[in-house]
Every structure is written in C-alpha cells, then in structure tokens.
Amino acid sequence: MNLFTDIRALVIGALEAMQEAGALPQGMDFASVTVEPPRDPAHGDMATNAAMVLAKPAGLKPRAIADDLAARLTGDTRIASAEVAGPGFLNLRLAPSVWQEVVGRILTTRSEFGRSRMGQGVRVNVEYVSANPTGPLHVGHTRGAVFGDALASLLDYAGFDVTREYYINDGGAQVDVLARSVYLRYLEALGQEVAFEDGTYPGDYLIPVGKALARHKGDAWVGQPESVWLDELRDYATDAMMHLIRDDLASLGVEMDVFFSEKSLYGTGRIEAAIEDLDSKDLIYRGVLEPPKGKTPEDWEPREQTLFRSTAHGDDVDRPIMKSDGNWTYFAPDIAYHYDKISRGFDVLIDVFGADHGGYVKRMKAAVAALSEGRVPLDIKLTQLVRLFKNGEPFKMSKRAGTFVTLRDVVEQVGPDVTRFVMLTRKNDAPLDFDFDKVLEQSRDNPVFYVQYAHARVMSVQRRAAEAGIASDPVTLAAADLGKLEHEAELALAKKLAEWPRLVETAARSHEPHRVAFYLYELAGDFHALWNRGNDQPELRFLQEGDAETSHSKLALARAVAVVISAGLGILGVTPAQEMR
RNA sequence: GGUCCCGUAGCUCAACUGGAUAGAGCACCUGACUUCUAAUCAGGAUGUUGGAGGUUCGAGUCCUCCCGGGAUCGCCA
Numbered sequence: 001m002n003l004f005t006d007i008r009a010l011v012i013g014a015l016e017a018m019q020e021a022g023a024l025p026q027g028m029d030f031a032s033v034t035v036e037p038p039r040d041p042a043h044g045d046m047a048t049n050a051a052m053v054l055a056k057p058a059g060l061k062p063r064a065i066a067d068d069l070a071a072r073l074t075g076d077t078r079i080a081s082a083e084v085a086g087p088g089f090l091n092l093r094l095a096p097s098v099w100q101e102v103v104g105r106i107l108t109t110r111s112e113f114g115r116s117r118m119g120q121g122v123r124v125n126v127e128y129v130s131a132n133p134t135g136p137l138h139v140g141h142t143r144g145a146v147f148g149d150a151l152a153s154l155l156d157y158a159g160f161d162v163t164r165e166y167y168i169n170d171g172g173a174q175v176d177v178l179a180r181s182v183y184l185r186y187l188e189a190l191g192q193e194v195a196f197e198d199g200t201y202p203g204d205y206l207i208p209v210g211k212a213l214a215r216h217k218g219d220a221w222v223g224q225p226e227s228v229w230l231d232e233l234r235d236y237a238t239d240a241m242m243h244l245i246r247d248d249l250a251s252l253g254v255e256m257d258v259f260f261s262e263k264s265l266y267g268t269g270r271i272e273a274a275i276e277d278l279d280s281k282d283l284i285y286r287g288v289l290e291p292p293k294g295k296t297p298e299d300w301e302p303r304e305q306t307l308f309r310s311t312a313h314g315d316d317v318d319r320p321i322m323k324s325d326g327n328w329t330y331f332a333p334d335i336a337y338h339y340d341k342i343s344r345g346f347d348v349l350i351d352v353f354g355a356d357h358g359g360y361v362k363r364m365k366a367a368v369a370a371l372s373e374g375r376v377p378l379d380i381k382l383t384q385l386v387r388l389f390k391n392g393e394p395f396k397m398s399k400r401a402g403t404f405v406t407l408r409d410v411v412e413q414v415g416p417d418v419t420r421f422v423m424l425t426r427k428n429d430a431p432l433d434f435d436f437d438k439v440l441e442q443s444r445d446n447p448v449f450y451v452q453y454a455h456a457r458v459m460s461v462q463r464r465a466a467e468a469g470i471a472s473d474p475v476t477l478a479a480a481d482l483g484k485l486e487h488e489a490e491l492a493l494a495k496k497l498a499e500w501p502r503l504v505e506t507a508a509r510s511h512e513p514h515r516v517a518f519y520l521y522e523l524a525g526d527f528h529a530l531w532n533r534g535n536d537q538p539e540l541r542f543l544q545e546g547d548a549e550t551s552h553s554k555l556a557l558a559r560a561v562a563v564v565i566s567a568g569l570g571i572l573g574v575t576p577a578q579e580m581r
Numbered sequence: 582g583g584u585c586c587c588g589u590a591g592c593u594c595a596a597c598u599g600g601a602u603a604g605a606g607c608a609c610c611u612g613a614c615u616u617c618u619a620a621u622c623a624g625g626a627u628g629u630u631g632g633a634g635g636u637u638c639g640a641g642u643c644c645u646c647c648c649g650g651g652a653u654c655g656c657c658a
Binding site for chain 1: 604606
C-alpha cells in the first residue's frame with residue numbers, strides 16, 4: 001500500500017468530478033499529475049502540481065483550478081486542509097489518523113508493508129559479477145556483486161520475477177593461460193623448479209589446485225605436450241576457480257540462480273544461430289572499418305572483417321564479430337548469450353559491469369535491440385572504482401606485486417554486513433571510498449552503525465518494556481490505541497515510514513538500490529531524534545513506566561521503525577543488529 | 582580526436598527522475614549524561630549547482646557548445 005498513490009487517486013477522482021461539473025474540459029490527460037512530499041515540510045504533507053500542469057491545456061488559470069480542487073478534496077476525511085501556494089501548488093495536510101493507520105498497517109503487514117506489485121508478471125534477468133574464472137574475486141568485483149545482488153532483491157521486493165545470473169567467461173584465451181599456470185603449479189607440486197613468465201598467473205591461489213592435480217594425476221602429464229593435457233586441464237582449472245568464486249560469493253551472502261557457461265555456446269551452433277538471426281535482419285556484412293578518429297594506432301591497416309551493423313541501433317561504429325583468423329571475437333558469444341536470455345522469455349535484462357566496460361554498452365544494447373526487435377530493454381549498470389584506504393591513507397593494489405585485495409580480505413576484516421552496506425552508500429556510477437577503519441567506526445558518520453544502532457535501540461526498549469512488565473509482543477502492539485500518537489514529532493516519524501513503499505518503487509524503477517541505504521539513514525536519524533527528545537520531554541519516551549496503554553502505542557511506533565529498517569536492510573542483504581555491545 | 586561517466590557548501594555526498602527558499606553528515610562554535618544505550622541529540626554558518634546559451638509556468642535535473650577529471654577506443658576477454 002502506497003499512501004501517495006492513494007491520495008493521487010483521490011486527486012484524479014476530484015479532477016474527473018470537475019470535468020463532469022464542466023469546470024475542466026473533457027478528454028484531458030492526467031498522466032503528468034503527481035502527488036509527492038514537498039521538500040519543505042512546512043508546505044504540508046503532500047503537494048500536487050495538478051493545477052499547474054493542467055492550466056495550459058485547459059486554458060484556465062492555475063489558481064482557478066487549484067481553488068476548485070482544494071474545495072473538493074477537503075470533503076474527504078483524510079484531508080485536513082488543502083491550500084494553494086506558490087505558482088499553483090496545492091498543499092495537502094492529512095489527518096493524524098492517516099499517519100496512525102500507517103503505523104498500524106506496518107505492524108499487521110510486517111515486512112510486506114513496502115512490497116509493491118509494480119513488477120507483477122514481469123520477468124527480469126540480472127546478470128552480475130561475471131568475473132573471469134581465473135582467480136579469486138577482488139574488491140572491484142565486490143562492489144558489482146553487492147550492487148547486483150541488492151538490485152535483484154529490490155526488484156524482487158517490488159514484485160518482479162527476478163533471476164540472478166553469472167556469465168562464466170570460460171571460452172576465451174584466458175582459460176588457456178589459467179590451464180598453463182595450473183600446469184606449472186602441478187609440476188611444482190611434483191618437486192620441479194618452475195618459472196612464471198609473462199602471460200601466466202603467478203598467484204598463490206593456484207598452489208593448492210596444482211597439488212590436488214598432482215594427487216589426482218600423479219606424474220602422468222609430466223613432460224607431455226599441451227596437446228595431451230590442455231583440454232582436460234582447462235575444465236579442471238575452471239571448475240576449481242568457480243568453486244573458489246562461489247565460496248567468495250557465499251561469504252558475502254550472494255547466491256546465484258544460474259551460472260551460464262560461455263563455453264556451452266561454442267561448437268553447439270548457438271553462436272551461429274544468433275548471428276544468423278542478425279544476418280536475416282541484414283545486420284551482418286563483410287567490410288572494412290574506418291581507422292579511429294584522431295590518433296591512428298601505429299600498426300593500423302585496413303582489414304576486411306565480419307561486422308555487425310550496430311550503427312543501425314544507435315552505436316557509433318559497426319563492430320567486428322569475427323577475428324581475421326576466423327575465430328569469434330568476444331562480442332559474438334556475448335550476442336549469443338543475450339540471445340539466449342531473450343529466448344528464455346525475460347521481459348527486462350540488466351547487466352552489471354565494471355566501469356572499464358563502458359565502451360561496450362552501446363554495442364550490447366544495439367545487439368539486444370536487434371535480436372528482440374526492440375521488445376526487451378537492456379539496462380547496463382556500470383559500477384565505478386572502489387578506492388581503498390587504511391588509516392586515511394590510500395593503498396595501492398598491484399596484481400603484479402601480488403598486493404591486490406580480495407573480496408575475502410574485505411569480508412574477513414569488516415564482515416559481510418558492513419561490506420554490503422558500505423558498498424551501497426554511493427550511487428553505482430560514482431567512485432566509492434572504502435576506509436577499513438572508518439567503516440568500523442561507531443559514530444554518526446558511519447551510516448552502517450547509525451542505522452544498526454537505531455534498530456538495536458528498538459530491540460533494547462522492547463527488552464526494557466518486558467522488564468517493566470509491559471507487553472511488547474506483535475499482537476499487543478498491533479492492537480494498541482494509535483490515536484495516542486498525537487505529538488508532531490511522533491507523526492513526523494510515521495510520515496517518514498509512510499514514504500517507504502514509494503521509495504521502494506522509485507528505487508526499483510531507476511534500478512538504484514543505494515536509495516534504500518540513504519532512506520534508512522534518514523529514517524534512523526528521525527528515530528534517534530525522537531528518542532533523544534525523550535531526555536527533555538519525558539512524555540515522548542517510548543516506554544511510559546506505569547502506563548501500559550500509552551507505552552503500547554509508542555512502542556508500536558518504535559516497532560514499526562524496526563520493521564521498516566529490517567525490511568530495508570533485508571533488501572541490502574544486511575542482518576539487523578539486536579544490540580550494539 | 583570519438584564515445585560514455587563525473588563536476589553541487591572548506592571536505593564527503595544527497596536531492597524522490599522537471600517542482601516551491603538546492604539538503605544531510607564531517608569539521609567549527611554553544612548546550613544537554615543521578616536519564617530509555619550521550620556509540621546519541623538540540624541550536625548556530627556556509628552555495629554563481631564548472632561556464633555560456635536554449636527548451637517552459639518552473640532546470641542541479643532535459644538540449645547545444647565550451648572548461649576540468651576519469652574510463653574506453655579494430656583480431657583483450
């Protein structure tokens with residue numbers, strides 16, 4: 001239930017009544033009429049722009065429409081007052097009972113309170129992480145993993161039918177490199193001296209893989225040429241890496257529904273089928289690309305290639321799908337992969353990539369537009385860099401020096417909850433600073449702590465209520481007399497709670513889970529503020545010793561805050577804290 | 582050079598997708614602990630939203646151009 005949609009429906013109803021009464025012309029489009037909270041609370045609880053957007057098409061003055069509308073709206077019991085202000089805004093103040101009912105609704109519907117039906121019947125595929133299976137996940141992947149996972153949860157909460165998916169890049173040359181690297185570790189495990197040259201992965205994480213292989217194979221592959229072992233070792237090593245990666249993800253609480261193998265596209269005709277589909281739309285041709293504008297690369301020479309006419313769907317240049325040696329480029333299996341997603345019946349596709357894939361966005365969108373004939377939208381979310389700090393000092397990662405920070409390092413140091421929340425305290429397309437010390441700090445400038453603390457306080461006051469012999473179980477609180485919540489500070493908190501369903505919808509629509517984190521921070525702030533006002537004004541305390549009835553209504557409000565925080569944290573994949581000791 | 586992203590208070594960032602006088606936190610100053618957890622709260626200042634035009638009732642948000650930072654740019658995936 002979304003209060004803003006309810007009130008908007010009321011406004012639209014009044015506008016239709018005005019049409020019937022001849023105060024507005026027939027056949028008007030009310031689509032641009034909005035009902036939202038005004039930025040300045042002094043303007044009221046909700047504001048509608050109806051008079052302004054309708055003035056021109058109706059050929060009337062905003063003021064005239066607003067006055068008429070105001071008079072009609074005040075007839076409803078939910079509307080306490082309606083005032084025309086500014087250039088033609090209609091500011092609405094709602095009756096206290098409306099806000100009190102919101103609290104009641106939260107207690108009876110619990111975590112379902114913010115759930116939406118906006119995504120009903122819509123199947124969404126969210127692809128994220130999709131790191132190469134050549135080693136453990138590092139910090140950059142962590143952000144993508146958390147973002148993708150929270151986005152998937154958010155969409156699920158908004159009613160979409162969500163599939164979480166990981167694309168395993170196990171078809172390219174990098175898995176050959178992996179296999180050769182494991183081969184070296186295998187020889188090493190059997191007592192040989194080995195050297196890791198350029199073009200191999202020297203990471204320690206392959207040592208146990210080499211050892212396991214040595215136990216498994218004995219010395220059967222020693223001294224044998226690649227042709228003997230490469231195919232088998234490729235699969236073996238990829239499997240080992242995917243185990244590693246799944247464990248990494250599990251440590252963060254990320255669980256995929258589908259792992260899709262790139263390799264499964266080769267030799268099965270699936271790439272060919274996807275390209276054939278494009279070809280049938282006259283989007284595949286042999287041709288020579290122009291050299292890049294500006295500085296031409298030294299070794300540039302014109303070459304005839306097989307190209308995808310991505311410019312037909314908004315790209316800047318056409319893109320090669322086949323190398324001159326006749327092998328597919330990376331783009332070709334990717335096209336086939338998205339073709340597969342489309343054919344699995346998804347209505348919306350979302351890809352979460354690192355920022356270094358920015359140049360890839362247009363061609364991928366072009367491919368999906370072409371393959372689905374514009375039916376399936378593809379949204380590509382790019383996650384920006386994570387900059388790591390310790391004691392305020394940035395520290396550099398270097399793959400070569402082996403000093404890169406893994407997902408596991410981060411999770412082990414600060415825990416999955418903190419990792420997840422912090423990764424969502426910036427929007428995805430802005431860089432994020434991650435300070436190992438700051439994220440564990442217990443203060444207001446650490447949003448994780450601040451939100452958790454609010455939840456813990458509710459748990460605390462409930463425990464104290466129990467000690468004082470005052471019940472705070474869900475049934476008692478749901479039956480509390482909420483009419484006792486009259487103070488403006490209490491109603492203000494209820495108003496903040498009422499925004500939750502609306503926030504879920506806007507966050508889901510824009511594919512921006514960070515909005516949930518920001519909302520929780522604000523809600524926690526409002527809660528802490530009310531809590532502390534109890535210091536000076538005892539009547540605002542959530543626990544009124546000796547007055548069970550009043551305590552019940554105030555505890556109901558506190559409980560409602562905890563329910564919403566808990567639901568929000570649930571979307572972010574964070575466990576609410578019971579206490580902060 | 583092309584493309585994409587970013588540019589908002591001294592610092593770190595918001596701004597409900599086009600709404601009213603652009604908001605929080607940090608830092609700085611003042612005040613509140615025999616108290617429901619002071620790990621918190623209340624009060625106080627700060628702006629040419631990088632710049633210039635345009636679209637309209639209304640622009641941080643949309644369009645054009647420019648400035649600055651980052652990413653990326655035909656057989657790497």
